[in-house]
Amino acid sequence: MRPFGYVSAPDLPTALGAVAAGARPLGGGTNLVDLMRDDVERPETLVDVTSLPLAGVDELPGGGLRIGALVRNSHLAADRRVRSHYPVLSQALLSGASGQLRNMATVGGNLLQRTRCPYFRDHAAACNKREPGTGCAALGGLHRGTAVLGTSEHCISAHPSDMAVALVALDAVVEAQSVRGTRRISLAELHRPPGETPHVETDLAADELITAVELPAVPVARTSLYRKVRDRASFAFALVSVAAALEVRDGDVVDVRLALGGVATTPWRANEAERLLLGAPATEESFRRALAAELAPAVARPQNAFKIEMVQRTAVATLSRLATEGGAA
Numbered sequence: 001m002r003p004f005g006y007v008s009a010p011d012l013p014t015a016l017g018a019v020a021a022g023a024r025p026l027g028g029g030t031n032l033v034d035l036m037r038d039d040v041e042r043p044e045t046l047v048d049v050t051s052l053p054l055a056g057v058d059e060l061p062g063g064g065l066r067i068g069a070l071v072r073n074s075h076l077a078a079d080r081r082v083r084s085h086y087p088v089l090s091q092a093l094l095s096g097a098s099g100q101l102r103n104m105a106t107v108g109g110n111l112l113q114r115t116r117c118p119y120f121r122d123h124a125a126a127c128n129k130r131e132p133g134t135g136c137a138a139l140g141g142l143h144r145g146t147a148v149l150g151t152s153e154h155c156i157s158a159h160p161s162d163m164a165v166a167l168v169a170l171d172a173v174v175e176a177q178s179v180r181g182t183r184r185i186s187l188a189e190l191h192r193p194p195g196e197t198p199h200v201e202t203d204l205a206a207d208e209l210i211t212a213v214e215l216p217a218v219p220v221a222r223t224s225l226y227r228k229v230r231d232r233a234s235f236a237f238a239l240v241s242v243a244a245a246l247e248v249r250d251g252d253v254v255d256v257r258l259a260l261g262g263v264a265t266t267p268w269r270a271n272e273a274e275r276l277l278l279g280a281p282a283t284e285e286s287f288r289r290a291l292a293a294e295l296a297p298a299v300a301r302p303q304n305a306f307k308i309e310m311v312q313r314t315a316v317a318t319l320s321r322l323a324t325e326g327g328a329a
């Protein structure tokens, strides 16, 4: 690991000043420090933000929750309001990493974790995300874990966060602060598809700190599920995942939220599937048709083509379960 400076920020103005001067925020460190050890991330200075008063979960006046950026993943998953009003979020968090990692990982850091594409950490291989302009070794190499939606000829790596998939389904909004002020970014806009600049992963400016995530009141989220398919039961990233919420009245879908993970370069809100499902009969046939339309633009490669059918089946099974039994885990 290269030498680096370290600042511990006692308050927000100090943290924002340090970030404005070029320091990188350090949350739980579970991703950033790993990448520094691998010489992929090379910050000159880290600013430890974990002492800032941003570790609370508060109720919003109009319903919904304001989640501080430093709330640990385990704390958020256990919050009784999250478990009852947004079970999909609690389940997504609990499906990620391990107990020890969730105790360290923060909401802000989880959102900004980097891809798990093996070539991103492999200095012997080309990677446009790590070194712009070098190429993408995954295209002709090992790409079983990569994305089929939102890809470009410059990058096909999958977005890794489970939490972000649940948050995008819930219309979450990120609050970002800098010395220039505060702004709000919808989670759907936070992560950028790779296009021609895979190294630019989010809409966040270098001097901005994520300070909170707001969840609006989403009544349908009380009947919600997160389903993740992976190679082993824990400590594994998603091959595919599904965040779903469903309300059915008189046999028809009256409200639905659907997002897909493991298959896309960003947390993927299934807008087309939702559009087709609203007002349709809550049947397996409707679910299958909606997923087929959502996945029509998918670009499959030899090793990751299986993900298209896998995510379709997982989503149909999850929606069917919500339609017949509700969202209890």
Ligand SMILES: Cc1cc2nc3c(=O)[nH]c(=O)nc-3n(C[C@H](O)[C@H](O)[C@H](O)COP(=O)(O)OP(=O)(O)OC[C@H]3O[C@@H](n4cnc5c(N)ncnc54)[C@H](O)[C@@H]3O)c2cc1C
Pocket (backbone or CB within 6 Å): 024, 025, 026, 027, 028, 029, 030, 031, 032, 033, 049, 069, 095, 096, 097, 098, 101, 104, 105, 106, 107, 108, 109, 110, 111, 112, 113, 160, 161, 162, 163, 208, 209, 210, 211, 235, 236, 237, 238
């Ligand atoms: C073995 C292993 C298995 C894992 N499995 C999963 C899994 O199955 N699913 C899953 O979703 N995740 C998984 N993870 C990833 C884990 O969830 C992330 O490492 C963690 O959420 C990152 O949070 P952190 O607070 O430690 O971030 P850090 O490592 O501290 O930071 C990550 C990035 O965010 C930036 N940052 C941190 N806080 C802020 C802020 N407030 N504002 C602006 N920038 C900020 C940092 O500068 C850095 O760029 C796994 C990790 C490991 C090591």
